[in-house]
Amino acid sequence: MASSQKKYTTLVSNTLLFAISNFSSKLLSFFIRPYLSYALDSPDVMGVSSLLQQATNLLIPVVSLGVAYAVIRFGLDKGVEKASVFINGALSIFSGFALLVLALPLVRLIPNAADYLPWLYLCVLASCLRTLCTQFIRARLLNRLVAIDGVLTTLSLLIYYLVFLSWLHLGATGFLLANACADLTSMVFVFLVGGCWRYCKPKAFDRHLWAEMLRYCLPMIPASISFWIINASDMFFVQALCEDYGGRSGNYWVGLLSAGYFLPQVITIMGSIFYEAWQLSAVTEEQDREAFFSKIFRVYASVLFCCVAGVVLLCRPMMHLFKADYYDGWIFVPFLTLCSLCTCLNQFLNSVYVVYKRSSGSLYTMLAGAVLNVVLNLVFIALWGPWGVAPASFISLLLVFVLRAYSTRGLLQIDFHPGWLALNLALVLGQIWCLMHLDSWVLPVLVLTVLVCALNFREIYSMLQKLLGKVLRRRPTKG
Numbered sequence: 001m002a003s004s005q006k007k008y009t010t011l012v013s014n015t016l017l018f019a020i021s022n023f024s025s026k027l028l029s030f031f032i033r034p035y036l037s038y039a040l041d042s043p044d045v046m047g048v049s050s051l052l053q054q055a056t057n058l059l060i061p062v063v064s065l066g067v068a069y070a071v072i073r074f075g076l077d078k079g080v081e082k083a084s085v086f087i088n089g090a091l092s093i094f095s096g097f098a099l100l101v102l103a104l105p106l107v108r109l110i111p112n113a114a115d116y117l118p119w120l121y122l123c124v125l126a127s128c129l130r131t132l133c134t135q136f137i138r139a140r141l142l143n144r145l146v147a148i149d150g151v152l153t154t155l156s157l158l159i160y161y162l163v164f165l166s167w168l169h170l171g172a173t174g175f176l177l178a179n180a181c182a183d184l185t186s187m188v189f190v191f192l193v194g195g196c197w198r199y200c201k202p203k204a205f206d207r208h209l210w211a212e213m214l215r216y217c218l219p220m221i222p223a224s225i226s227f228w229i230i231n232a233s234d235m236f237f238v239q240a241l242c243e244d245y246g247g248r249s250g251n252y253w254v255g256l257l258s259a260g261y262f263l264p265q266v267i268t269i270m271g272s273i274f275y276e277a278w279q280l281s282a283v284t285e286e287q288d289r290e291a292f293f294s295k296i297f298r299v300y301a302s303v304l305f306c307c308v309a310g311v312v313l314l315c316r317p318m319m320h321l322f323k324a325d326y327y328d329g330w331i332f333v334p335f336l337t338l339c340s341l342c343t344c345l346n347q348f349l350n351s352v353y354v355v356y357k358r359s360s361g362s363l364y365t366m367l368a369g370a371v372l373n374v375v376l377n378l379v380f381i382a383l384w385g386p387w388g389v390a391p392a393s394f395i396s397l398l399l400v401f402v403l404r405a406y407s408t409r410g411l412l413q414i415d416f417h418p419g420w421l422a423l424n425l426a427l428v429l430g431q432i433w434c435l436m437h438l439d440s441w442v443l444p445v446l447v448l449t450v451l452v453c454a455l456n457f458r459e460i461y462s463m464l465q466k467l468l469g470k471v472l473r474r475r476p477t478k479g
Helices: 002-039 044-065 067-075 083-103 112-137 143-167 170-193 207-217 220-231 235-241 251-260 262-282 287-322 324-355 360-409 416-439 442-474
Strands: none
Touching: 002 044, 002 143, 002 251, 044 083, 044 112, 044 170, 044 220, 044 235, 044 251, 067 083, 067 207, 067 360, 083 112, 083 170, 083 207, 083 360, 112 170, 143 170, 207 220, 220 235, 220 360, 235 251, 235 360, 251 324, 251 360, 262 287, 262 324, 262 360, 287 416, 287 442, 324 360, 416 442
């Protein structure tokens, strides 16, 4: 019983550590997007910058050969030499970057990339090296350093934005430079303070281990590209298919879509903080895994649904934080928030593949979602214009969740409570319908928000009670 209790307290302790330590960095990153609406002059410039950022996100897993996933998974194995994991990871990244240099003619075909190639390449390399170092210190369980690095990276990013955008007015070039410099700052900090330099031993290269790592991580490349297709290719579809829609350019609509990601970022930030702690528990806690995964999934999903309901309620008033030109971006927010919910739940289920080193499951499920997303983007944009990409992404990510819920049952029997999930989703969809179709939407959306929170209160409260009970029992009694 004590061992069972310790699993939950360890997970919560790690989650709180990442949450508290990363609070300032996550808070800053949350407000950076409204700042960019002023610093980048217009939705068109925001659109170009967002497209370039998504181009780097597409190239990063290709260049790194997906090795970041292998670094943390093999780095957590007690019998594996840490220096071999690090040097194998570094070799993978530099090999991939050399291939990217040779692929220059193909990279130039990415929309807007030809005008920003040096900065695009710098962004990709800096991000890959930073990820290598941060994943490596995670594998060594240096959680406090991970949290400190998160604060440092966001503060340095804000400073670089102020220099390159507000002071030098470099526009999209400044946007890329700021991101590259922030990643390089983080990489140097973690490399030195985290002692990564001690593991830079070329003789530690292990050909057999490298083959194992590549066998594990290579399926992650198409899986990452598929994830990118669902989450980021929307911007390229909008740019290509919505030129002159409503008398506006494609880049303008991309700018509004980019602004629409602002509030759903609350869900993404919370999910990323939790997953940093969860992936450690998922791999290291081996006793009663099925019950552990089922309980955490129920509580995690409860918290996510409450947050989603809150974001839908607040999305219209919160868009006033942006420059007035961006207010209409609220229309993207509700379904993008559901996308964030599905992304967090899919990430949770992906941890099952990580535990059992079945990366092919991640590939097949995400690939199915990507194919559906391409089809739905074409259909929904034709029907509803730029807004169509948001429900298209949601349906695609929902398919990924259903496929993973089914496929992981062969590895781990998780109780998903499908009726409860469906009721939560129906209430949130009801919120969205009221928000978009009723002039007096505030009261019905508020009532539905309360219902969602009431439906999930018991699960959240029971977990808090379970965790706090141990603390309260330890308090000395008076007298």
